[in-house]
Every structure is written in structure tokens, then in C-alpha cells.
Amino acid sequence: MQRKIISVATSIIEEAVADSLEKNFPESIGIADLGCSSGPNTLMVISEIIDKVYAITNKLGSPLPELRISLNDLPGNDFNNIFISLPEFYKKLKMEKNIGQEGCFISGVPGSFYGRLFPRKSLHFVHSSSSLHWLSQVPPTLESSFLKPLNKGKIYISKNTMACVLDAYLSQFKRDFSLFLKSRSEEMADDGSMVLSFMGRVSADPSCEESCMQWELLAQALMSMALEGRIEEEKIDSFNAPYYAPSAMEVTSAIEEEGSFTITRLEAFEIDWDGGAPINNNVHENPNTIEKYYVPRGQLFSKTIRAVVESMLECHFGREIMDELFRRYGELVDDYFLKTRPRSIDLVVSLTKRGSL
Template identity: 75%
Template sequence: MEVVQVLHMNKGEGETSYAKNSVVQKKIISIETSIIKEAVQKCLEKNFPDSMGIADLGCSTGPNSLMVISDVIDTIYATSNQKEIPLPEIRISLNDLPGNDFNSIFISLPEFYNQLKKEKNIGQEGCFISGVAGSFYGRLFPKKSLHFVHSSSSLHWLSQVPRVLDSNILKPLNKGKIYISKSSPRSVLDAYLSQFKRDFTLFLKSRSEEMVVDGHMVLSFIGRVSADPASGESCMQWELLAQALMSMALEGIIEEEKIDSFNAPSYAPSAQEVRSVVEEEGSFTINCLEAIEIEWDGGQQAVKTIRAVAESMLEVHFGKEIMDELFKRYAELVGDYISKTRAKFFYLVISLTKKG
């Protein structure tokens, strides 16, 4: 599966769209606000640039897309007033994969600019917003052009399914599952971890070339506190989805082989795994690394969130015609699980500074 081609949040404003089902992601951004504010302020402590480069990686679409940017601009504006220094030219790059619904973001920009002008007297000549389509697992920007980088709810997505899983179609390693589970062999767990390490290392290396010395970066993504990658806190949403698919296979609605050949291109790392990659890559200093517990939002809302995020990949592999039935069954399983368990997952939030 070519992740770059098939991964995107559900587009538009419909009932299953990401725009209407990204409450959890909004909650994470709200929690990050103080960390983002502190990071931006530190960017401006040693050097108040005439032109400041900012990138939001994995910006997606919907109301959250400009939320972080608003917070960053607010902090720059307040800091410039406090220091009685002219506001720098602000260059903002919104990045996501080519399939992202950039159009809905661009349509909302005139209103965003009007608000900036009204509240802060910042016109389009002082704030330049552009879209950058491409994978952040590689270079996206010129060298030393960025002062602050942010990414939320994105880095748990891998650049690809681990190769060993894709190359064992005739004898699937993770039979009946679509992600790491309690029944997965050790080779599956190792493959996912290795892919995460490769991807995150490349992400850090790419950003280190694009950022100025003492530039700051704040990242948040799904992770775990358990040392066990098969723990429910990081796997249950995929485990229940596999169960829904298998129930359809038992009734002959889909082929079981289809399930065996699908593996989610996602990984929820532990804090220690993240720390280890950062330290080994060597370009950044860790300012803070926190785990935030998030409870699943009610049965139906949790299902809508997962559908908005994962449906594009599932549709390509299993066919559009089964999606409503799949998520109907998934909703029943999620409802049953939540009735018996305090369902939760974890986000990791890390703040980094580019070394000299």
C-alpha cells in the first residue's frame, strides 16, 4: 500500500468528515498550547528575526488547521509588543500529504486574514500562508529557513507498512489482524518498531537541516506508557476493527485473505523509544517529553473519529461498498468494550530545540 497516495482524512463537511469528527485532535492542540507558547517565546529570546519561518506538519483540514497558527501568531504579536520590537514578517507553511483537502483551508483564509487585520492590524503583507504538499519523511523546505515547527496527531502514521509484512502475502505473519495484537508474533512487533525508528530518524534529520540553530519544535502523536507494544492502550482501536472485519469474513461478505494482507501503517511508540531515537539522531535537545491520557469520547463519537481518519485506506483495500456495514459492526464492538472498560489512549508531547 502506497501510504502517500491513500492516506488522508475524510474530506468535506459531511457527517463522516474529519472536519466534523476531530474533537480529540482539537483537545490535544488545546493541551499543547502552553508548551507551544513557551517554545515560540524561546525562539524569540536570543534572536528576534526580521522574517520568521513557521511550519505545521500534518495540518490536515477542518477547524483545527489554523488553530495552532493562531496561537503562534498571538505569541509572536504579544512578544513583539512586550519587547517593543517591530513585528517580524511571518511565513507560515501548512503541510500534509497530496491527498489532503487543502482547498477547504484556502477557502477559510480570507476570513482568517480579516480577523488578523481586525485584532492585530496584521495584513497579508505581514503574514504569508502557503500550502506544501508532500511527506514530512524527507526534506520539504530550504536549509535554515524555519524557526518553529509543529506537528500534532500525525507522527504515529508511518511512511509505509513495514516491508516484511507486505512481502509475506502468501504466508501472512499477522493472520486475522491489521495491527499489533496480543497474538502477533515477535517479528511483527519488531518490524513495526524498526519502521518507526527509520521514519522518525529521517523526520528529525530532515527538520534539522531546515531549522535554524536554537529553533524549536513541538510534536504530539499517539503513543503509550506501557513497555508492551501490544497493550490495549495503543492497539484496541485496531483490534476491534479487525474483529469487525473478521465477522464480515465469516459471513462471506469479504475474503479473509483481504484482512491478512492489510496492515495499518501506524505505530504508537513508548516515551523511551521516542527519547532513544532523538538522542541517537543527535540534532535536537529534549526540553520536555510528557504522556497525556485521553479517554475515548463515547462509543459513537469514537467510531466517527476512527472512520474519519482511517476510512480512506480501508476503502482502497476493501471497497467503498462495505464501509457503512463495517463501521456499524465496529460501533457495536466499541460500545460493548466501553461499557466494560475505561477506554483510554495516550498522546506523547515532546518539545525540542535545534542544537548549534
């Protein structure tokens, strides 16, 4: 699913890189990927950016500028896994584009992007995918209501969510996103470009299925375990996801209010929960036998979500229930697949930093 999200934004990323280089072609280009993670998709966008810069310089007959590439994520990210993959990455760059390690400098930058990470005016292009829907924290109002939970039986926004909970989530998103934009504006060169993609919605209703159903089904799985006495219901009441899927209008409003960037493009893409993979992809071979077995789509999607949210759930509910929780979650998702074609909304926004006055 994350690879699909990156792929739908490719043309917008390439357009933004080209526009940035047309306005400013320095000898050394600063590029940052924020929320890079450490899986097979980590170097995917960086490869595409390098390809675009290489193509533009070839077209213009100009020498390739030095590429200063910064990969950012939280300190707990597995940067070692990224670094281990770099020799092969450099080898491929050398073979395909004759770009040696002396022309492409890749570093890891641990830290929250809700704050400064880089020196002033050191970046020319910034990218972030599948990260900005994560808030810096649970809205404080929800955290302080432990004795009288405002979001009882839920872990995110739902159809029955009270207005005060909706307001708390939106306020936290606005604070975080504004700080993100302000921090990047100080770090980016004038006319630098930024492409951000994150989960959102086209509906004005924050409780619409396209932005909430993944969490609603996870809450149902938790509540089924509470009914059987496997976990305490109070534990569910006291957990709220540090997540918000904003509307396109909310994103536009936040950018205009902060004032450092001009919106070049803002598009919404529908993304199937399973990434649009053919059903045949669910047939797997047992490595120990010649037999093949079918993995239900719900279980595959459950694994995708588990990879993202298990660590925060484990801290709150304990490791011992994780296998059972995600098994139940997969079954609920399977039932949901039978009723509809589940989709999420991926918002992609391309921004240009306004020049200094």
C-alpha cells in the same frame, strides 16, 4: 479528539515559541505546521503561535516580525478548503491584532514530511499534531509475507502478535522518525524549536490496550464480516496498518541516536476516546423535526476513526462494505465503553535544534 490533543499541548507550544524568540529574534520568522489536514482544527495552532509572537513583541516593545507560515500535508489533502478559509482568517487578524496580509504570508506545501520540504535554515518553529504515528509505509517484512501472513486475523499489533512483527513495526518507526528529524534539522535555523504530538504509550509493552485497542476492535469488526462471508479472510490477513504508537523511551532513544536535537520536554497525556465530551453532547436535534435523538458514544467514536482511516480501508476492502463495517465497529466500541473508560496516550515532545559546530 484531535482538538483535545492540540489543546493539551498549548502551553508547551507557547513555551517553545517564547524560548525560540528569546534566543533569536529575526525580522522574518519561518513557521511550519506539518500534517495540517484541512478541517476546523487546521488554523487553530497557527492562531495560537501568532498570538504568542504578538504577545512577546508587545511585551518587548518590538515590531512584529514578518510571519512566513507553511501548511504541509500529503498532496491529496484538501488545500483548496484551507485557502478558501484564509480571507476570513486574515480579516480576523487585521481586526484583533492589526496584522495585515502583508505581514503574514501563508502557503500550502504538499509532500511527505519524511524527507525535505523547505530550504535550508528557513524555519524557526515547527509543529506537528496527530501525524507522526503514521508511518511512511507498512513495514516491508509484513508486505512480503502475503503467502504466509505473519499477522493473521489482525490489522495491527495485538496481544498475540509475534516478535518479528513487533520488530518490524519498531524498525520502520525508527527509520521514519530518524529521517523526519534529519530533514527538519537541515531546514531549521540553529536554536529553532519544534513541538511534536502523536499517539504513543507509556507502557514498554507495544501490545498494551492504550495503543492497540482501537485497531483490535476494528479487526474484530472485519473478522465478524469474514465469518459471514461478506469479505475474504485473506484480505484481512494481507492488510496491516501503516501506524505505530511508540513508547516515550523509544522516542527518546530515536532522538538521541539521530543527534540533531535536544529534548526540552517530553510529556504523556491521557486522552479519552471521545475527547472527554459530556454524555449530553451525544443528544442531537433532527433538522427536519423538533425531535431529539441520542447517538451512542461508540457510534460517535466510530465516525471519528472512519474520517481518518476510511480511505486506506476502502482501497483494500472496497467501498461497498464501509457503512456496515463502521456500524459494527461502533457497536463493539459501545460495548467497550460499558466495560471501561477507553483512553489513548498522546506524547508531546519539545525539541531545540543544536547549533552548528
